[in-house]
Amino acid sequence: MEQTTNNSQPIKIKLSILITQDGFSFCKGNKDTHTVLDFKHKSFLSKQTPENLLKEIKTILEFSFLKEKETIEELEVFYSNTLYTLVPDAFFSEKNLTDYLKFNTKILATDYVTFDNVESISAKNVYIPYTNINNYLFEIFGEFSFKHISSTLIDLFKKEDLENKVLLNVYSTHFHTIVFKDGKLQLANSFNYQTKEDFIYYLLFVLEQLELDPLNIPVFLSGNIEEEDQNFKILSTYIQHIEFFAEEYSSISLSENLTIDTQRHNLLISQF
CATH class of the missing domain: 3.30.420.260 (Protein of unknown function DUF3822, C-terminal domain)
Structure with missing residues (x-):
C-alpha cells in the first residue's frame, strides 16, 4: 500500500546503503520532510567476502525494507573498499579503466570496473563495486545510483x-x-x-x-x-x-523512537 502524507500526496522515500568491507548500513528517509524513518547497521570484526556481505544484506532487506518496497522511490548505494584510484581528467580515458587499477589492485576476469566523476578536483575515481550485490539490488529495485564513498568524501571535504x-x-x-x-x-x-x-x-x-x-x-x-x-x-x-568532520544535517529529523549514532553514520543521514 502506498504511503501518503496528510494531504494524500505520495511520500518520496529514499533508501541509502553504505557497503563496507566489514559491514553495511541502511538508512530510509522521507525526502520531502527530511526525516529519517528507519536505520539498520551491522558490522563485522574482519573483512567479509562479497558473497558473505550479499547474504547478510539479503537478510536485512527481506526482514526490514522489502515489505514496503513499492514505497521506495530512490535507491543510492555507497561502496567503501580499497579497490579504487584517482585519475586526473586530463589523463583519463574510459577505454583504460582496467589499466588504471591493475598496478595496485588484483583484478579478476569477472570484475566490473567503473568510475565516478569527482568534479571538485577535476578527476575520475576508478573503482570496482561488488557486482553480485549490484545485480541483486537491480533485480529487486530496478535502476539505482551507486558510487565510491571516497568520491563523496572528497567533494564534501573540499568545501572546508x-x-x-x-x-x-x-x-x-x-x-x-x-x-x-x-x-x-x-x-x-x-x-x-x-x-x-x-x-x-x-x-x-x-x-x-x-x-x-x-x-x-x-x-x-x-x-x-x-x-x-x-x-x-x-x-x-x-x-x-x-x-x-560532519556534513551539515541540522534540518534533518529522526522519526519517533529511532536512535542513531549520528557521528558514525553522518554521511547516510545527511542524504535526506
Whole structure:
C-alpha cells in the first residue's frame, strides 16, 4: 500500500546503503520532510567476502525494507573498499579503466570496473563495486545510483576552508585518508589495519612523506571512531588538532523512537 502524507500526496522515500568491507548500513528517509524513518547497521570484526556481505544484506532487506518496497522511490548505494584510484581528467580515458587499477589492485576476469566523476578536483575515481550485490539490488529495485564513498568524501571535504587538512574516514578494518596541501588534493588512499599501532603508523608515514607537521595539521575524523576508542586515544598522542568532520544535517529529523549514532553514520543521514 502506498504511503501518503496528510494531504494524500505520495511520500518520496529514499533508501541509502553504505557497503563496507566489514559491514553495511541502511538508512530510509522521507525526502520531502527530511526525516529519517528507519536505520539498520551491522558490522563485522574482519573483512567479509562479497558473497558473505550479499547474504547478510539479503537478510536485512527481506526482514526490514522489502515489505514496503513499492514505497521506495530512490535507491543510492555507497561502496567503501580499497579497490579504487584517482585519475586526473586530463589523463583519463574510459577505454583504460582496467589499466588504471591493475598496478595496485588484483583484478579478476569477472570484475566490473567503473568510475565516478569527482568534479571538485577535476578527476575520475576508478573503482570496482561488488557486482553480485549490484545485480541483486537491480533485480529487486530496478535502476539505482551507486558510487565510491571516497568520491563523496572528497567533494564534501573540499568545501572546508583550510589550505592544509587531513580527513580520516575510519572503519573497523580499514580507513580512507584524504589530504589537501596548499588547497590541492595531495593524496586519497586507503589502508587496512589490525591494531591501533597500524592505524597511527600509516597516518604518520603519510604526513612525513607529504612534509606536513603532525603538531600543526588539522585532522578531521568521520566514520567508526569516537573519543573513547583506542584509535582516537593513540591519535591524540601524536596529533594536536583533531576535529570530527560532519556534513551539515541540522534540518534533518529522526522519526519517533529511532536512535542513531549520528557521528558514525553522518554521511547516510545527511542524504535526506
